[in-house]
Amino acid sequence: MIPNPEFDGAQPAEQRMTKLADYAGRLGFEVVDIAGFLDTVDRQSQNQIRTLSEAQIAASEVMAANGTVRQALTSVTGITDQTLAKVEGSVAFVRESGQKSQSVAAWVQELAERMERVAKSLEAVEANNAHIADIARQVNILAINAKIEAARAGDSGRGFGVVAEAINELSQKTARAAGEIEENISTLSSWVGKLRDEAGTVSSDASHVIANATEADHALTGIAEGVRQTHSATRTMADEAEKVQYAVEKFHPAFDTIGTIARDTAEGIHIANTRVEKLVDSSETIFQTAVALGGASEDLFFINKTRQAAAEISALFTGALASGRISRADLFDRSYVPLAGTNPAQHMARFTQFTDEVLPEIQEAMLSIDPKVVFCAAIDPNGYLPTHNRKFSQPQSKDTAWNAANARNRRIFDDRVGLKAGRNTEPFLLQVYRRDMGAGKFVMMKDVSAPIFADGQHWGGLRLAYTF
Template sequence: MIPNPEFTDAQSTDPRMTKLAEYAGRLGFEVVDIAGFLDSVDQQSQRQLSVLGRVQTSASEVMTANGAVRDALGRVTDITSRTLERVEGSVAFVRETGQKSQTVASWVKELAARMERVATSLEAVEDNNANIADIARQVNILAINAKIEAARAGDSGRGFGVVAEAINELSQKTARAAEGIEENIETLSSWVGRLREEASGVSNDASHVIESSVEADRALTEIAQGVQETHGATRVMEAEADKVQQAVEAFQPAFDEIGKSARGTADGIHVANTRVEKLIDTSETIFQTTVALGGASEDQGFISRVKEAAAQVSDLFTIGIKNGRISRADLFDRTYTPLAGTDPAQHMARFTGFTDEVLPAVQEAMLAFDPKVVFCVAIDPNGYLPTHNKKFSQPQGKDPAWNAANSRNRRMFNDRVGLKAGRNTEPFLLQVYRRDMGAGKFVMMKDLSAPIFVDGQHWGGLRLGYTF
């Protein structure tokens, strides 16, 4: 509890109370240090729980996705299996067709060669027929001459004349037959010539068909091999997907157990942190009670000085209202307007301009009181700090970490220490805490505060921060 004000003005120093106050101060230091550690562990455990939750979610998503992959691979395997059967059938068909095409093409090429030989034979027949026609002409001439000689011989040559006439008729028939043969040979030669030309073209096409059939057979064979490899790969992938599924199913319960254990640990740390914070309150109450009951403390000078400074601020605020520099409504207004583009966020209140004018005289003087003093600021019950010491009131830059350490005015410090200092109405409140300096740096400090009253109305508190 907070000590009753009637004990704060003890007339004598009790050595036992002084010793108790010393122990209470040490206890407060250690408890706050432990609390800071537990708070860090608590935050870290909460982050780990969050990460673990995402991992568990990811594991479930992996199982779902892997199941979909397995289904897809199964379908692909079936498709490649059917495709392989069709391709192999097509390869066999094309190969058989190619073989037949090659046979036909070979026959066509042989036909072209035979037509060449037929053409050659026809040329020989034509030559022979020409010889026959020539012989027939010669025989005809001889028959005519024989008939002439038979006529000269008279009756004695009559028989020879009959023979000559018969020979003449035979030669004429032979000549006419040779002419008919010549015409037929010419017609046949013309046909054979056209057949030779066509056979030559068909032979070229047949050669192309043979080459194409060989290329088609090779291409289809490669396709079949590719489909076989794809089929084998999908079977391997399907087997690997089964392994992944088994592995995920195996570690999922482990993840659940880890998550359960981590949540239990986090809950325990959070409870311990809460209890330590209550222990801090208890240690602070013990210290204040011992001082109020007559115990001396190394902080006694700071206590007296901060109470005096808080009274000065109370007077400045009261005079400001009386002189019309600020209205009571504005001084006690709790509306905070964020300043755009600030990081960490800064705010303006209706009384910020007024405090910037009157507080530096008191706050800057407190910095020179003792080398241990780090800061002196006024804070309202909501943790709003309008005006800081000049060295901590630098204009913000682009680095949030630098801003956190050097631009601490017009900021909300609504942590445990800040709120207790702003809301305390007892003569003083001494707290030990880890001051966040930004960029992950903390400093163990004492926070001593005294309430600020304006015409009996509680405005906030004056905080004095100093090192051990």
């Protein structure tokens, strides 16, 4: 070991113990600073492990989901294959049916035109028949007149009378035939009229059929094209899903390796942090031992003031028990009732009102012993701090960050420094810690504490925090 020239064997023991205490204090500062850094890194590494675990789970879920998507796309592709074939078949069938419908509709339209021409022909026949009937009536009149004249002529007109009679009979037959023809034509005209009307209706429907068949053909053609595009898209998606699956399968093992390395690193950091915390305890023990053996220190002033104040509080607590001002059960109550609506959470114990009455006088006086002093407050073994300095005992607001800095009374500080201060029973305990100032900034602080006893029973400790 290289000897330290500052430790001269001729120096008095007290001087050497003072230097040892000084070195122990410096060591504590550096170790706590490192410990704080390692604690930050430890928390960050644990967060990274959680993030990596979540990412690994997410990657596995992506693989599973992608497999499901691939199966679905394979099924969809098969369905679109079948659908496309059916749609194309339907298009061909409907197109053929449409063509036939158009042919039928054209025939119906032509039939309607023909019925119209037949109706006109019947009208002409009816007119001609009426003309024939009129001629038959005239012939009949002429025949009757001829018969009359033949009768007047006697025997000489007899032959003419026979001819006239024959003509009369022929004209009557012609008239009767014309009547029957007119009746038949009328009936036929009625039928043709109905057929013409029906043919007109059918012709109109045929026009709609032709138009609808054309629209249906266009629609089905569009459907077929849409199915083709869907089929193409599903095939593209299936191809992309295959690429995703390949990429994830390649990435997943590497991700597992990263996770393993990160967990091993985090475990190493956690172990280092734990060992450094033990080193902090050791440096604190070295410092306390050096002071106890007579070493002077710049912290001795704060240590003595804290011990004196803790003794005063012990006397107050003991006296309050003796006078019945507070019961032992209430003073040593360890049930903490949360105060509704507080953030950060504040609590009440059965002794809180009592400490609010007796502690401020001593604690407030300690703030003025040196400009370095930041706060002075009593704390129980569980880290519960019932009564703080007035500047840190403000009523809470809606601003949580402001509350955390200014409403620190009735809070539980169960961190390493707070718990050690509340549980220490040695004459004093000097700790070094990093105080979080927010926004990632920390200030190195010293915390000296001395135990508080009430009628010989350990109640907690008095903390005095000050800057370097």
